[in-house]
Amino acid sequence: MTVSGIRPPKAILFDLDGTLIDSAPDITAAVNELLAIYGLPPLSLPQVTAMIGRGVRVLIDEAFAASGMALDGAALDKAERVMAPIYLRHLTGRTRLMPGASEAIAELHAEGIAMAVVTNKPERAAREVLSHFGLVERMGAVVGGDAVSRKKPAPDGLFMALERLGHRAIDTVMVGDSGTDVTAARAAGMPVVLVRGGYTRVPLEELGADLVCDSLHDLPHALNALNLA
Template structure:
């Protein structure tokens, strides 16, 4: 059987973005600090912001202001989030870099016949701009970022939207990420999950229930192949 022209059982790999394919924490730090300073608060260092990334921009803003003892109400958080995104768009890729091995592993997976998608809590327009900047857009059959009406990770909705867009099935898909948000989203969607070290997780990856953990992206293709073999023989 085929679905949308693809053989049944074709591999689909859904990637988180920040901390998985790109290291964006320096630019996120600069943007959130612009807003903190505008509110008379002291800026945060990169290490502090690294532990705040993963649940979307609004949550990052909330955590940053809480860290400075200035909790925001809903209206204040919305205003500060808009201000942060304006600052972030001004320097979207100023200090952002690809994670080591990202282009190589994408090529490896495509050579394996995999359909690829990005599933991220970063806003859709910023996600597309970053992928375009690094020349990665053509590697992905779908890019699903934060948008109105679509629940963000750890809800499974984004993952299902990506699978639908590339005509893939959850039964043959894998989620790749760096944090609890990705592991929880994969579990909610019924997908196996591979976590990559070196991202923005706030907990030890071994505690998050991933099906596999790799030290960096160079080990990802083998890890996914191992999961598929185990599923086929199990």
């Protein structure tokens, strides 16, 4: 239902990791498999969780740095190539939907709101995860970090998703879990809603979002109260 005098969004762009899915256990498994190849000890789930959100290359760089092995450009390129098949083996084994994700997407779809996923995760991986959980058919677009020249916090992926959906930034809301999503949304000229329970290292209230939701269960109602006028 629409709140009187309030114009809800026509489209929503979702972040993936930490927003729609809790993928940290799978990503940790992939990182530790990579580190083991280099003879390095495993990192903990909290350590890896703090590294998620800025793309696989940054994840690898930070994981090796935390293990005491800084990588130069060529070595990082090689580690990224080694990581690619490992990453694809750890997509859905331990990953779970965030609370309320399936219900919120079903409700928003029923309301006729266009939806897309904009993630720094490789697009093939993102589509596989969304397909596994039965969500890919609800998305009018899936934009991975490898589909654009600049990942979030740059707005490139958001602009690509808007083009594919056929909607304007002024009618669209970004839903994420971190400052990366806030920065990208602001650069794209759209409001942003953050959901608790993700991977941010900074309290959500300090990130400057338009709204903060306790969970995705609250998202449809919160969006109806978001004034885009």
